[in-house]
Amino acid sequence: MSILREIGAKYNPGVGTVFTVWAPNAEDVKVKLHLSKDKLIPLQREAFGYWTALAEEAVPGTRYTFVLDNDKERPDPASLYQPDGVHKASEVTDHTAFAWTDTKWKSIPLQQYIIYELHVGTFSEEGTFEGVIEKLPQLKNLGITAIELMPVAQFPGSRNWGYDGVYPYAVQNSYGGPEGLKKLVNACHTQGMAVVLDVVYNHLGPEGNYLRDFGPYFTNKYNTPWGEAINYDDAYSDPVRNFFFQNALMWFRDYHIDALRLDAVHAIFDNSARHFLQELQEHVHELDEKEGRQFILIAESDLNDVRLINPVERGGYGLAAQWNDDFHHVVHAMVTGEQDGYYVGFGTAEQLAKVMTHAFVYDGLYSEHRKRTFGSSTVHNPAHQFVVCSQNHDQVGNRMLGERLTQLVSYEMLKVVAGLVILSPYLPMLFMGEEYGEENPFLYFVSHSDKDLIEAVRKGRREEFSSFAWQGEAPDPQSEDTFKKSRLQHSYTSGKRQLHLREFYKRLILLRKSSPALSTPDKNKVQAYMDEHEKVLHLIHFSKPPYTYCLFNISTAPKKVKLNQENFKGNWIVLLSSADPMWGGPGHELPQELQGQSEVTLPAESILILQEQK
Structure with a gap:
């Protein structure tokens, strides 16, 4: 693994700022400090094309640029802040000055x-x-x-x-x-x-x-x-x-x-x-x-x-x-x-x-x-x-x-x-x-x-859409x-x-967090099948009991579907139906519990989420 080299403007309180830039083909590199009177400081060449120097007068807020071969004046490629945009001077920034309050934060698991x-x-x-x-x-x-x-x-x-x-x-x-x-x-x-x-x-x-x-x-x-x-x-x-x-x-x-x-x-x-x-x-x-x-x-x-x-x-x-x-x-x-x-x-x-x-x-x-x-x-x-x-x-x-x-x-x-x-x-x-x-x-x-760039972007966007049948300008x-x-x-x-839709999202997220089978998802412990004609996806999570059975009717018509009673024989309780009026839905006629029922009618374009009841 390669050894890393610090670059950019590194401020050290009480010492100043160390400027480091990679310019392997340059014969001369200086840092220009934009003070009340501009100051040019030569950088020293080091191995592998790096140039570096300490500027004691450079403190947080100091604007600076690099001058290459006494010709090109450019912002720092590793600039931490460009207060006036991409073409103007860089600014020295002190990363140690911020008062963090998250010292006990250890993040959350990716899962x-x-x-x-x-x-x-x-x-x-x-x-x-x-x-x-x-x-x-x-x-x-x-x-x-x-x-x-x-x-x-x-x-x-x-x-x-x-x-x-x-x-x-x-x-x-x-x-x-x-x-x-x-x-x-x-x-x-x-x-x-x-x-x-x-x-x-x-x-x-x-x-x-x-x-x-x-x-x-x-x-x-x-x-x-x-x-x-x-x-x-x-x-x-x-x-x-x-x-x-x-x-x-x-x-x-x-x-x-x-x-x-x-x-x-x-x-x-x-x-x-x-x-x-x-x-x-x-x-x-x-x-x-x-x-x-x-x-x-x-x-x-x-x-x-x-x-x-x-x-x-x-x-x-x-x-x-x-x-x-x-x-x-x-x-x-x-x-x-x-x-x-x-x-x-x-x-x-x-x-x-x-x-x-x-x-x-x-x-x-x-x-x-x-x-x-x-x-x-x-x-x-x-x-x-x-x-x-x-x-x-x-x-x-x-x-x-x-x-x-x-x-x-x-x-x-x-x-x-x-x-x-x-x-x-x-x-x-x-x-x-x-x-x-x-x-x-x-x-x-x-x-x-x-x-010219603006026109090139406009042209590029038009060409990007050529493979799609989209109408309009x-x-x-x-x-x-x-x-x-x-x-x-x-x-x-x-x-x-x-608001109904947002509350529906909120409930789905809560179910994912609180349901044992959904909170510990495992694609090896998911059963999924769908009939091309019926357009109803059966999605069963069985990583942990109680299992969760999700039915998605993706068609524009109501569907009567058979539940998988071969592998999952318990009774089911209804956790959520997207057709419920509380979610802005058209309503449904589902009981709260499905006692041994092998069939269920799904409204058009709807989800039904069931949880196993032992």
């Missing part, structure tokens, strides 16, 4: 994560970390145990999903900067909630990306959707790997983040003997031991490859979990009927039953969409290694009009979909606003300053109106149906 993904800029009216803090009690009340923040690394302007970040170490100034993020994490831990942070190690955004001026951070060995790949295995790659290893460790150590969601790891290209992700996990394990708590890495990948989450002794990288797109695609295609783009080949009854027990649909099968055999078996991987959802920023925001399921399916079907996610054996994730049926879209938005990503339309209304406080 207990119920994740709520949110975008800081659109989650609240304020669009800041403070705005999120104000609403944490509402998320706690809902039953959320972990919030997941879309990327907060500094991006150009004030409107962006976060995947155009160009300073991986700097917290977005318009959100509240480093201090604001620490306050949010501290507040979450006070509420008993973990924090997952989305980080992007597969590319950097185009505007304000000055890394090439410092060194070979990129390589043309591989092609990515964003151009040259980050240099993880070419010449000079050791300091590049160090740059991102140190970044991950900073979020855990200095911001007390509990887990990182690693964006699109299939675009991290590395043919080294020890893959970047494996070595990253090893460094994180070292920090685990040092800090006395577990830090978690969750991968986003569209490869269906369990090598990401398999232990090293089984040839894996040892990450804790990964997102499961197959689950989303099956559910979405089944309830909407969509078969365009990457939904091709998804949406059968057999697949819905399979994802409940095998996580992946394509686990070594031929994919019509990809025109090849795809995926690997999950037989040795526990359920908590897979994060599932029915909506997320990608699947909503990458629709041309940003429609949520609220616009695509009926109110009753929204409850069915909620049950499929929350009652699955996997880690459930909600996308902000889905719990009450938010009606505003979540659109793609940017606030670049380069006219794509909203302008650069328009502030596009951003404003994506802001949550939190209208469940005034809308009765939305």
Whole structure:
């Protein structure tokens, strides 16, 4: 495992700030302190292309830039704060100054994560970390145990999903900067909630990306959707790997983040003997031991490859979990009927039953969409290694009009979909606003300053939609109106149906936490089957008694179904019916107890949850 090297501006109280930057091809590097009278301080060259110097007069709040070969003046690639945006000076920040109150916090086990993904800029009216803090009690009340923040690394302007970040170490100034993020994490831990942070190690955004001026951070060995790949295995790659290893460790150590969601790891290209992700996990394990708590890495990948989450002794990288797109695609295609783009080949009854027990649909099968055999078996991987959802920023925001399921399916079907996610054996994730049926879209938005780049983004979005049969004109990503339309209304406080839906989500989450069979989910102790014609999924959890029997009617007609009396012969009590008027449903005629009954009638588009009664 490589030896790590500190980079950036490290402030030491009473001593000053040590500046360190990697610039292997430079002949001369200076740090320019933006004081009342600017001061240039030469840096000394060290091994492997690093340059360093101590500046006694540099204290927290001091602005600075690096000057390369007396020519190019640039912000710090490892800047902790860009108070004036991506093109201006960096600011010295003291990570030791924050008054944390979470010293007893040890996080929660991954198995207990119920994740709520949110975008800081659109989650609240304020669009800041403070705005999120104000609403944490509402998320706690809902039953959320972990919030997941879309990327907060500094991006150009004030409107962006976060995947155009160009300073991986700097917290977005318009959100509240480093201090604001620490306050949010501290507040979450006070509420008993973990924090997952989305980080992007597969590319950097185009505007304000000055890394090439410092060194070979990129390589043309591989092609990515964003151009040259980050240099993880070419010449000079050791300091590049160090740059991102140190970044991950900073979020855990200095911001007390509990887990990182690693964006699109299939675009991290590395043919080294020890893959970047494996070595990253090893460094994180070292920090685990040092800090006395577990830090978690969750991968986003569209490869269906369990090598990401398999232990090293089984040839894996040892990450804790990964997102499961197959689950989303099956559910979405089944309830909407969509078969365009990457939904091709998804949406059968057999697949819905399979994802409940095998996580992946394509686990070594031929994919019509990809025109090849795809995926690997999950037989040795526990359920908590897979994060599932029915909506997320990608699947909503990458629709041309940003429609949520609220616009695509009926109110009753929204409850069915909620049950499929929350009652699955996997880690459930909600996308902000889905719990009450938010009606505003979540659109793609940017606030670049380069006219050519703005036009390129507009063109790229139009081309991205070409494989889907969507009608209409794509909203302008650069328009502030596009951003404003994506802001949550939190209208469940005034809308009765939305309040009913939120209460339904709350009850589902409570059942998942309190029911023995649901609170200790095991995909090897789940029975799932579904008739293609009847469109009713039988999902039985039997990891611990009393067993839980969930029935999902995904058709638009009432269905009379036979219960599985062969393997589960006890009587059943009704825990929940989505058709109940208390959830805004049309009503039902179910008794509270099913004494030896072998048949039950399900209303159209409904869930019925039964619990074994011995």
